[in-house]
Amino acid sequence: MMALVLYYLIGSLAVFAAGVLVYWWSLRWTRPISWKVFFVASLIGATSLLVLPVLKFHALGMYVDFSHWLGVLMSIRETGLPLSLSHEFIRPGTLNYFSVHFTPLVYVIALPFALIPWPEMLLMVSVLFMISSAVPLFLLAKKLTGRLWIAWLCVPLLLWYPTFQYITLYEFEMLRFSIPILLWALYFFEAKKTAWFFLFVVLASLVREEVGLTVAALGVFLFIVERARWKGIATMVIGMGTFAVITSLVMPELRQGEYAYIAAPFFSTFGDSPLHMLQTIVSRPIWVMMEMFQVTKVANIGMLFIPLLGLSFFSPTALIGMAANLGVGFVSIADVHTSYMLYYVSPSVPFVFYAVLRGWNKAHVWIRARMGKCATEEQGESALGTALIAGMFVSAIVFGPSPLSLQFWAKDVRPAPFRTQNFHISAYDVNDHHRAVATFIRMIPDDAVVSSPQFLHPHLYQKRAAMVFPDTVSKDGTVLADYVLLDLTNNSLRADSPAYVSMDEMRLVAQNDAWRLITKSEGYELYVRVPNLP
Incomplete structure (x- = not known):
């Protein structure tokens, strides 16, 4: 355990050291960083994300979670219904997979799968959808900063962001698609395209049942911070409404036999009902805080911000949208629900980048005032962008799962002791x-x-x-x-x-x-x- 702590401590210091050194160096470099660098970095990142899952599948490196989704898609193709007899064997009463997790957007994935019913098709379509997250992020960056080069900068930042890579390389899970959909919602809000905004708010709420809570948190941000009162209220109603209807009516109706939410045992620490949990929080607040904010969980959440050099905190209010997703993770007794390496934190990823973009001007002014007083505003911005690239690539080396990472080449390097995760090159060796x-x-x-x-x-x-x-x-x-x-x-x-x-x-x-x-x-x-x- 101590070795793991030291690994993360040294790795985090290396990320920030790289950012600082490259920032200083860039202030003395008169030429701005070329968009071609961003393009090449993005192309390499996208290619690795497309190739590695297919290799891992053929190397027998995927497990029952992936097989359940293949079974659901085969059932949709043959019967039109999301059935999984294999999941029924594990958890009786869950023949209809929507009684486990309500994920109606899987029917979109089912369209190409119906034409070519191969596991490789599911993997490729999934990765392409994830890579498409760069499009709304590009547009959002251009809208918020007004600078095309920053928009280009965001593409490799996303594709090499360790959490994004882990989520994309995980076998398959619908929750990951909250990333592109929420990014589109944020872009359409900033672009003041209301109809499109609400379309993607609804789509986000239908990605998986708990994303409705994140949508509601986004509504709180709109209502309090942006003072977009009616949009905020409507967004909260959509998010909470879909979550309540799906979890209390739809999923129980689809379950055969007595209904119990699949993840309920993970959230029983503070009580077996919302009222009981509230009573526990009021009566034992210190104990609740100690149970929620455990060191491992807090450290994992910190790993969402370190690759971007902590710039998200220059616009802390933009992080309100993460509150529900992270809150659920902190309440859970399982560390996996806050792990930066797993798909459970998917709904939080868009807000990490959103906060960076909203706080961009404040960040580069604050940093230039302390580290580059003699530099022009343009030099300061360019240096900050270069520092972000450096920090991200050091993060990818130390903490990421890609061929650039230490764990890809060194078998003994394990940034997390998950027994079912292996990103060493041997995991992709098909023999x-x-x-x-x-x-x-x-x-x-x-x-x-x-x-x-x-x-x-x-x-x-x-x-x-x-x-x-x-x-x-x-x-x-x-x-x-x-x-x-x-x-x-x-x-x-x-x-x-x-x-x-x-x-x-x-x-x-x-x-x-x-x-x-x-x-x-x-x-x-x-x-x-x-x-x-x-």
């Missing part, structure tokens, strides 16, 4: 063992239920459903697995990985008369259930 799995999968009928380790699930998306091995029977006992597909190598996973399967568990299949071995090679074994045996 003969990985390619061989396709042969086994083709031997399984499409109407079969297959039990297999988590990392094989995304490759079984065309089958009826998949169970997480060692389960071979659904929790309610109504569905039996027809086949078992095992990887004796565990795809080189460490024993502490949640997806690791012990040899003892695998031997139980071989020793069970209910299963007959069909074939084995390349480290795989495929079993079929013997008819009329349980």
